[in-house]
Amino acid sequence: MGVFVISFPRTLGELRQSPFSESRLRTRHVKDELRENLVARLRQDCPIFPGIVGYDDTVVPQIINAILSRHNFILLGLRGQAKSRILRALTTLLDPQMPYIAGCEIHDNPYAPICRRCHELIAEQGDEIAIAYRAPDERYVEKLATPDVTIADLIGDIDPIKAARGGHHLSSEMTVHYGLLPRANRGIFAINELPDLAGKIQVGLFNIM
Numbered sequence: 001m002g003v004f005v006i007s008f009p010r011t012l013g014e015l016r017q018s019p020f021s022e023s024r025l026r027t028r029h030v031k032d033e034l035r036e037n038l039v040a041r042l043r044q045d046c047p048i049f050p051g052i053v054g055y056d057d058t059v060v061p062q063i064i065n066a067i068l069s070r071h072n073f074i075l076l077g078l079r080g081q082a083k084s085r086i087l088r089a090l091t092t093l094l095d096p097q098m099p100y101i102a103g104c105e106i107h108d109n110p111y112a113p114i115c116r117r118c119h120e121l122i123a124e125q126g127d128e129i130a131i132a133y134r135a136p137d138e139r140y141v142e143k144l145a146t147p148d149v150t151i152a153d154l155i156g157d158i159d160p161i162k163a164a165r166g167g168h169h170l171s172s173e174m175t176v177h178y179g180l181l182p183r184a185n186r187g188i189f190a191i192n193e194l195p196d197l198a199g200k201i202q203v204g205l206f207n208i209m
């Protein structure tokens, strides 16, 4: 069992005074984070994907280039060629802790929230707003595509019950039930068997990319 000697900032005000400062995190997107941590690992000259064998001269350099270029990418290969394993290994390039606004369904950046709930919360509570943290493995979302996957599953949909309970208008963004992709916000999102998705859903994903 580990001994916890570090206590992480619990409010936005404390966060500002910590190494998770606004100047460092405000514009740091997940692709910047992967890139920065990859560069650090390349400098140390240690293996990028420990446990992935046989791709040092082929696949790995291309993945390194993709991450350095902040790209989304597709892995093509047969069953058992370690595609999923490589994807999961990407989490080792994430920060050990990522602060977000506690309770936010899409894990908003405390300095640059995008959801309505967090905007309102910050207006009300300011620097007192609570901060929570995510570990790398919590920031990896993988979905096996099948032909019956819907836009609601992946991206989201209006939730009439949420609207009724909260007393919101149906057009209010507070009534959205988020799908897998927004929930993977600031993390790594992987889709297995992409061609099995209906064309409409592939287009929906393209629009977001």
Ligand SMILES: [Zn+2]
Binding pocket: 101, 104, 105, 106, 107, 108, 113, 114, 115, 116, 117, 118, 119
């Ligand atoms: Zn939020």
